[in-house]
Amino acid sequence: MKLDYQLTTPRLILRPFKTVDLHVFFEAVSQSAPYLEPWLEWCDSDFDQQQAHGWIAASRLSWQHDYSYELAIFDRFSDDFIGTVSLSAITPLFNSANLGYWISHNYHRQGMATEASLAIIQFGFQILGLTRLEIITHIDNYASQKTALACNAIFECEARNRIFYRNKPINGYVYSLTPQDLY
Numbered sequence: 001m002k003l004d005y006q007l008t009t010p011r012l013i014l015r016p017f018k019t020v021d022l023h024v025f026f027e028a029v030s031q032s033a034p035y036l037e038p039w040l041e042w043c044d045s046d047f048d049q050q051q052a053h054g055w056i057a058a059s060r061l062s063w064q065h066d067y068s069y070e071l072a073i074f075d076r077f078s079d080d081f082i083g084t085v086s087l088s089a090i091t092p093l094f095n096s097a098n099l100g101y102w103i104s105h106n107y108h109r110q111g112m113a114t115e116a117s118l119a120i121i122q123f124g125f126q127i128l129g130l131t132r133l134e135i136i137t138h139i140d141n142y143a144s145q146k147t148a149l150a151c152n153a154i155f156e157c158e159a160r161n162r163i164f165y166r167n168k169p170i171n172g173y174v175y176s177l178t179p180q181d182l183y
Contacts, residue, residue: 003063007071007119012112014071014085014119016063017056021072024081026052028104035105039141041165043102066090069123073103073116082107085116087124087133096132097124099177101147108143114150118182121151125179135175136162148175152182 007014017025026049029036036043042051062068070086083103090097099121103113124130135153137144149155153175161169 003060005063007123008076009115009119011076012082012116012119013074013076014116015074017059017070017072019053019056019060021081022049022052022056025056025072028081028083032102032105035108036102039138039144040102062088068097069120069128071116071120073112082112083116085113085120087120087128087130090128090130094132095130096134097128097130099124099133099135101144111150113143113147117147117151121177121182125182131178133177135177136172137175138163138165139171139173145173145175151177153177154181 003016005016026047029043029047029052033043033045033047059070063070068086068088068090070084070088072084073082074080075082081104083101085099085101087097087099099117101113101117121133124133135144135148136159137148139158154177156174156176158171159174160171162172162174163170
């Protein structure tokens with residue numbers, strides 16, 4: 001898929017990463033690391049600009065080759081970087097993908113994750129033709145669970161060893177969405 005793709009919501013612009021996003025991406029991760037580290041293994045105080053550059057390059061390559069679709073989230077009016085939302089682990093055999101998101105701590109509790117997630121959910125169902133999306137959360141990640149429910153996802157189960165975090169398997173909550181859940 002082309003890298004000039006863009007989704008627009010009432011408050012947000014979502015688009016594939018560009019190399020010019022390096023500074024704002026790195027800054028957001030650095031400032032948000034204490035809030036995100038419990039849930040995102042890659043997000044810690046050691047995250048550096050080289051890793052950020054590699055992240056953006058990998059994101060762009062995955063988008064170009066249809067491996068996954070990660071969108072950078074920007075405020076539509078201020079152009080501030082807010083976070084990311086993605087469809088990954090795309091499995092053609094099951095016509096499904098995983099939905100993931102993270103929001104810079106400056107934008108927590110403003111509905112940005114829900115708004116961005118709903119946009120990429122519609123992209124997944126309408127453009128990609130997927131028939132199932134899963135959101136996997138840590139059992140104690142209440143904010144992510146709240147976002148999943150706000151997107152009309154259905155809680156399915158506590159899955160054993162569903163998340164591999166810090167070199168060990170842990171249980172995770174599984175939420176799902178199908179096209180019927182939105183329309």
